[in-house]
Amino acid sequence: MSALLRVQDLKKHFPIGKDLFGRPTQVVHAVESVSFEVEKGRTLGIVGESGCGKSTTARLLMHLIEPDEGRISIRGKEFGNIGGRHPVAQLRRQMQMVFQDSYASLNPRLTIEDSIAFGPQIHGVSETLARQQARDLLDRVGLNPSVFIRRYPHELSGGQRQRVNIARALAIKPEIVILDEAVSALDKSVQAQVLNLLSDLKKEFELTYLFISHDLNVVQYISDDVMVMYLGQVVESGPVAQLYENPAHPYTRALLNSVPAQTPGQSKNYIVLEGDPPNPIAPPKGCRFHPRCQFAKAICAEKEPDTVKVSGSHKAACFKLPGSADHQTYIRLQEVSHEPRC
C-alpha cells in the first residue's frame, strides 16, 4: 500500500540572537533530515525529549511554518502558497491539528460554539448545520453542550479546553489529525473516554493520526507505529510492539525506563540520563546522543550513525546495531570510560 502522508528530509533551523546589524548570531537546529511515511488508517506515535522538534515537525506539516528543506506530500500532492503547488487552504480540509497549548489556540473572544462552528462555515457548511455539528461533537468529547456552548475559553478548566480543541479539529472532518499532547491535560477517566472516541472515529471515518505525547503508556496503547526523536532527528522507528519490547537505540531504552511505576510501593531504579541535556544550538558532532550514551565509543563522536534495519520495518540509528556499516569498527574500539558528570 502506498503512503497517505510522506515526509522526506525535512529540515528547519530557527535563527536566534542578533548582532549589531540585526543579523542572527546563532541557529537552533530544530528539525534535521526527518523522513517518515504514514499509511491511511494508521496511527503514528511520536515521542522524544522535550525540545527535540516534535511540535516543529507538526507545524511544518500544517504549513504554519515553512521548511528550509524537504518535501511533504499527501497522496503525492505537495502544498504551499507558491507556484505549482496546491493551496494551503485545501490542505487544512485534509489535515487538522490539536495544539499542545490549549489556551493559546482558542480565540478568547469567541464562545466555544462559535469556535467549533467557525472552521466548517469557512469551508461552506451552513451556519445552522455547523452549530448542530458543534453541539454533537461537544457531546461526544464528554462536554454537555447545553452547559458549555456559550462559555468563553477562560471559563473552562484545562482539560475542558483541550476537549474543545479536539472537537474543533474534528469538525472539519479531516483525513489526517495531528494530536500534539491532546490528551495529556485530561484526567485518566476522561482520557479513556477521549481515547475510545478517537478509536471509534478512526474506524468510522478511516482517520489517520499523528499522536505526539510524552505519556509512553498511552502511546503504546493508541499507536500502530512509533517514531522516537532526539535533538531534531529520528533515532528509532517501527511497529509499536517491537519497539517497546525490544528498544534498539540507547536513548529509547533510557526513555522507556524513566516512566514512573504505576504501582504503589514499587519505587523504581531509574536510569537518570547523565550529562547535560542536548544543546540544539550546537548539536554534538557524530551521533547526537553520544555525550550521554553509556555505550559511546570514539567513532560515535566522529561519525553520524546510519539508520539500519533492526528487524522488519523496525529501524534505528546506532553503531551498536549489527546492520550498521561501521558496526565492525565500533566493536573493535575500546569503551570510552564514562565519568558521572552531573
Added chain:
Amino acid sequence: MNPVVEVKNLNVTFKGEEGSIFAVNDVSFDLAAGETLALLGESGCGKSVTLKSLMRLHPMHKTQIEGQVLVEGQDVLKMKSKALSEMRGKTVSMVFQEPMLAFDPVFTVGDQIAESVMRHERISYKDARQRALEMLDRVRIPSAAKRLDAYPHEMSGGMRQRAMIALALACKPRVLLADEPTTALDATVQIQVLLLLKELQRELGMSMIFVTHDVGVAIEVADRTAVMYAGRIIEQGPVQAVLSKPWHPYTQGLLGATVHPGMDRNQALPAIPGAPPQLIRRIDECAFAPRCAQASSRCLSPLPSVNTLTPRWTRCIHADVSQA
C-alpha cells in the same frame, strides 16, 4: 508543629450572567512543613481553582470566596493588597498549568525571572540576572545563558514549563503550588525535574501541593493525596494506602480507567460511564451517585459531614473502610 497551610471550609463560587458556578465546596486540608500533597481528580473538579485560592488569583468582581486560607497563620483571604503582593511569589509560589499564563510574551524569560527576584529582594539587576541564570541551569535548560534572552514563544513546551519552575523557585518560597508541572515534559526530563523538586524541597524545607493526573508521579513525589470530584475532596489519606486500596468508587473508577502497559489494544478502555454533574448548584448529596454502581437512595440525600482531621477518610457512605 503548626501546619504551614491550613484550608478550612473553602467555598469558591463564580457569578456569571447565566447563574453561579459552585467550583469549590467545603474543601479543608492542611499541609505540614516539607510535606507534599498530591491533588488528583476529574478534569474540571476544582483543582486549579483551589490552588489559585491560596494566592487569591481569581477575578475579584465575579468570584465569591468563603472560608479560611491560613498560610503561616495569616489568612490570605483577609490580606490587604500590599501584604498579598509580598506573599505572592515569596511565601507561596505557583507553577501554572498553562505556561503562557505565567510569562508575558513581550519580555525575555531572563528579565521576567530577574524582575520577580528584584520585587522581593533588594538586589541589583545584575545579581538578579545572575540568579535567573542559576535557576535556568538548575532546571536543566540547555545553554541557559543564551536562553536568558529568549522570548517565551521561542522555547518548546517543555522548556517553557521548566523556565516557569525556575521563575516560581527563584525567591525560594515556603510553599510551592505546582499545577501539573511535568505533564508537558518527556519521561527522562520529568524524572529529573521530580528529583530536582524533591531535592530543593529538602534543601528549602518547602511544602508542595502537586496537581497531577499521573498516578505514577503522585506515588513518586507525594506523602499524602486528596482526590477531588465535583468541587469537593471525596477521599484523602497517605498516598500509598489510597492508591493501592482506594475506598471511594470514583477513585476506584479513576484508577481502573488508567492506561497500563500491556493493555489489550483491541478493547475499549474502561472509562467511568456518564459525565460529572453541572456545578450550577451546591451539591450536598454524593455528586458521584448518578454514575456509581454502588449508589443507594441514601446517597441522594445530603451526606453526613466527615471528620477531616483523621489521617484517612472518604465521603462515601458505602465504602468498605475496614481494609486499610
